[in-house]
Amino acid sequence: MDHEYDLVVRGGLLAGPMEVFEAEIGVKDGVIAAIGRGLRRGREEVDAKGLIVMPGGIDPHCHIEELAQDGSVHEESFASGTAAALAGGTTSIICFLPQWKGHSIAASAPGYEARASAALADYSFHQIITDPTPTVLREEIPALVARGIRSLKVFLTYDPLKLTDGEFLDVLTAARRNGALVTVHCENYDAIGWRMRALLAAGLTDPLQHAWARPPVVEREATHRAIALAELVDQPLQIFHVSCEEAAAEIARARARGVKVWGETCPQYLTLSTEDLSRPGFEGAKFVCSPALRAKDENERVWRQIQAGTLDIVSSDHCGYSYASAKRAPGGGYGQGEASQRPDGTPAFNAIPNGVPGIETRMAVLFSEGVSKGRIDLPTFVRLSSFNAAQLFGLGGRKGTLSPGADADLVLWNPDAEGVIANDALHHAIDYTPWEGLPVKGSPVVTIRRGEIAVREGEVLARPGSGRFLARGPYALAMPRGLPPDGFDAAAYA
Ligand code: URP
Ligand code: ZN
Ligand code: ZN
Numbered sequence: 347m348d349h350e351y352d353l354v355v356r357g358g359l360l361a362g363p364m365e366v367f368e369a370e371i372g373v374k375d376g377v378i379a380a381i382g383r384g385l386r387r388g389r390e391e392v393d394a395k396g397l398i399v400m401p402g403g404i405d406p407h408c409h410i411e412e413l414a415q416d417g418s419v420h421e422e423s424f425a426s427g428t429a430a431a432l433a434g435g436t437t438s439i440i441c442f443l444p445q446w447k448g449h450s451i452a453a454s455a456p457g458y459e460a461r462a463s464a465a466l467a468d469y470s471f472h473q474i475i476t477d478p479t480p481t482v483l484r485e486e487i488p489a490l491v492a493r494g495i496r497s498l499k500v501f502l503t504y505d506p507l508k509l510t511d512g513e514f515l516d517v518l519t520a521a522r523r524n525g526a527l528v529t530v531h532c533e534n535y536d537a538i539g540w541r542m543r544a545l546l547a548a549g550l551t552d553p554l555q556h557a558w559a560r561p562p563v564v565e566r567e568a569t570h571r572a573i574a575l576a577e578l579v580d581q582p583l584q585i586f587h588v589s590c591e592e593a594a595a596e597i598a599r600a601r602a603r604g605v606k607v608w609g610e611t612c613p614q615y616l617t618l619s620t621e622d623l624s625r626p627g628f629e630g631a632k633f634v635c636s637p638a639l640r641a642k643d644e645n646e647r648v649w650r651q652i653q654a655g656t657l658d659i660v661s662s663d664h665c666g667y668s669y670a671s672a673k674r675a676p677g678g679g680y681g682q683g684e685a686s687q688r689p690d691g692t693p694a695f696n697a698i699p700n701g702v703p704g705i706e707t708r709m710a711v712l713f714s715e716g717v718s719k720g721r722i723d724l725p726t727f728v729r730l731s732s733f734n735a736a737q738l739f740g741l742g743g744r745k746g747t748l749s750p751g752a753d754a755d756l757v758l759w760n761p762d763a764e765g766v767i768a769n770d771a772l773h774h775a776i777d778y779t780p781w782e783g784l785p786v787k788g789s790p791v792v793t794i795r796r797g798e799i800a801v802r803e804g805e806v807l808a809r810p811g812s813g814r815f816l817a818r819g820p821y822a823l824a825m826p827r828g829l830p831p832d833g834f835d836a837a838a839y840a
Contacts, residue, residue, distance in 0.1 A: 351379060351388035353797055358394025358758060361724040362401070362748045363733035371399065373754040376796035380750060392799070394758050397791060400728050401746045402437025402755030403709050404735040407529075407586060407610060407661035409701060410439070410462075413455045415446040415506055418675065418699070422666030422775050425810040427705055428467040430774035432800045432808055434706035435757035435790035438468040438745050438816065440735075442499060447477045447506060451486040465813030466806070467795065468755075470739070472499040472529055475517050476507050483520040491524040494817025496740050496824065498528050499586075502568045503535040503636070504680050504700075511575060518579040519840045527739065527824040528576065529584040532568035532593065533560055533637060535682075542683050542696050551686070551694035553630030554623045557638035559696065562590040565637045569593040573600045573607050579837050580826040582606035584738060587663050589615045589637035591647035598656045606827060608738055610659040613711040614639060614702055615648050618780055628692045631673045632778055635663065636680065636700045649721050652730065659738065660730045662708040665701020668777040672699050703776040707767055709757070714786035718761070740818035754797040763789045773806060 351372035360369050360381070372380035372388060410427040412420045422430075431439055441462075444455040451473065462469055473490050475482065475498050487498070500517055501507035509517065514530075521528045542559040545551075550558070569585055573596060576583035588594050588609045597609040614635060619642040622633040633639055651657045665680075667673050676693035677685030685697035704711075709731050716722040722730070728746075736746030744753055767781040793801040800808035830836065 349389040350374070350386045353390045353392065354385050354388035355392045355394050355399055355756065355758070358397045358399035360399050360748055361728050363729045364725050366724050371748065371754070371756065373797040376754055378748065378750050378752050378754050381748060392758070392792060396760070398724065398759040398761055400757050400759060401732045401748055402757050402793060402795060403435045404438045404732045404741070404746050405431060405436045405662050405664070405705060405708060406440040406659060406735040406739055408439050408441050408664035408705050409666065410441045410664070411458070412442055412444055413458065414444070416677065418672070420666035421668055421672060422664065422703070424462050424464040425466065426773065426775040427664065427666070428465040428469070428813055429806045430706035430772060431467045432793045432795065433773045433804060433806055435709040435759065435793055436467065436705065437755035437793060437795045437800070438741070440470045440472055440497070440739060443471045443473045443495070445474050445476045449477070451482060451490070462815070464810045466800065466808040466810055467813045468816050469813055470816040470818060471495050472497045474499045474507070476509070478509070478513050478516045478520070483516055487520045487526070488524050491526055494819065496526045496818040498526055499530070500528065501531040502572065503531065503533040503538055503682065505682050508535045511571070514572070515575055515579060518576055518581040519837045522579055522581040522826055522837050525820045525824055527582055527584060529586050530572045531586050532565055532572050534564045534568045537564045537567070538682060546686060546694065546696070551688050553628065553634055553695050553698060554620060556634045556695040556698065557620050557623055557640070560636065560638050562592050562640065565589060566592040566596060569596040573597070573605060576607065577605050578831060580828070580830045580835070582824055582826065585609045587612050587615070587637060588651070588657055589648070590640050590644050591651060594648070594651035594656045598654070601656070604827065606823070608659070609657040610661050611648055611652065611657045612661055612663045613704055613708055614780060616645055617711060617715055619645060622780065631692070631698045632669050632780055633702065634695070634698045634700055635665070635702045652722065658729065658734045660708065660712050661735070662704040663701065664703055664705035666703065666776055667699045667701055670777050675699070702780045703774055704780070706772050706774055707779060707781050710767070710786050710789050711781060711784070713759070713788040718787040738823055740821040740824065741816060742821065754794060756794040757790050758792040759788060760791050761788045763787070765789060771804070
């Protein structure tokens with residue numbers, strides 16, 4: 347029998363970025379072919395009765411299998427990390443191509459892109475720029491953009507990664523010339539170093555002091571500076587992992603002036619706090635990430651920035667550092683200053699690799715704490731977990747949407763399922779989750795990637811290597827406003 351559709355999803359409540367309605371979805375050749383009622387039978391039928399049908403998640407900020415110049419590597423592989431992503435309802439990720447200082451982009455982390463071909467989810471890259479030489483700016487960035495890698499990541503802190511303001515201006519200018527978006531980690535390197543040295547001199551070395559070394563003012567200052575420099579160049583900018591209200595306020599103020607700047611936050615800044623960093627012994631190391639976790643009452647303030655629309659993407663910032671291994675290797679991964687040790691041999695706060703795992707739990711924590719607890723509605727959840735990332739990173743119309751012609755990336759979600767997060771049940775390669783024991787209401791039941799059932803009831807069915815590289819073309823959000831200060835476009839001469 348001839349079927350009009352390869353797959354039909356019936357009986358669910360569809361949730362898009364603006365709307366919620368009952369309809370069926372017909373899929374043909376991996377794309378959404380029809381949305382409506384009374385669709386003819388598909389070759390395969392999925393019963394979504396009692397479930398919400400949403401676009402598959404997009405996690406536009408995750409660190410997978412990244413190899414640093416010091417030889418440390420994220421323990422999460424493309425196969426394990428993307429299996430975990432799919433199991434959590436995420437069908438596309440954007441991770442990071444490294445550049446090592448003193449090396450060209452081409453010579454940094456050889457083979458990294460090839461390793462990504464083991465992915466099960468669709469993937470793209472942000473290119474990290476740590477050493478913006480004339481060759482990088484004039485030859486390598488245009489070549490990347492021509493290959494569909496249309497976003498750059500820069501750091502204003504971390505020893506091996508940070509850029510000076512002058513270097514940052516050069517990257518902003520090159521991005522503008524090539525129609526790429528710039529994403530930025532905002533913390534003041536010198537201010538952190540100054541606080542860090544004083545803390546170590548005072549003999550204060552616990553994981554909690556990671557937060558004391560980089561209080562909100564350090565993030566707010568760098569956020570303000572990054573936006574000001576982007577405004578000077580007239581280059582659109584995404585502020586990564588906003589942890590506090592005062593940094594978000596800088597974004598809101600700039601937007602009110604018409605600046606093209608967007609803000610991302612992560613589940614850790616909505617749910618975790620310095621109380622977790624203060625757990626006994628070395629356990630606080632599980633919660634060391636940058637920007638640092640804040641005081642407990644800051645969680646609700648960050649939610650308010652989401653509700654106000656200032657923070658419009660929730661990514662995981664997934665990092666593959668296990669508690670038993672990488673978190674105990676002084677100086678490995680993202681850190682700052684000399685790698686000193688505590689008397690028990692564990693690293694001092696400044697030498698603990700920065701970052702927490704969360705690629706699989708991102709959507710469940712956001713749904714449970716957001717939708718189930720009444721902080722956000724379903725369309726807002728869709729915007730935060732997929733739609734806005736698609737728009738901002740040049741995947742609009744193809745990902746993050748329930749519309750005919752878009753890739754059939756869907757997650758079928760049970761809003762009433764109650765459970766407790768446990769690392770044993772996760773698919774990532776990391777030995778802990780910061781949300782161990784968190785009760786959650788709402789969880790993914792089936793994940794469909796380009797029309798194929800990739801996960802059903804926690805069982806990953808997609809094969810390693812079935813993910814596809816997502817090349818990204820030119821798009822409006824990454825274009826300048828055409829309003830340089832005084833009408834003089836310095837970037838044209840730089
Ligand atoms: O602590 C974090 N966020 N580690 C990952 C690197 C980064 O800053 O994004
Ligand atoms: Zn960062
Ligand atoms: Zn990150």
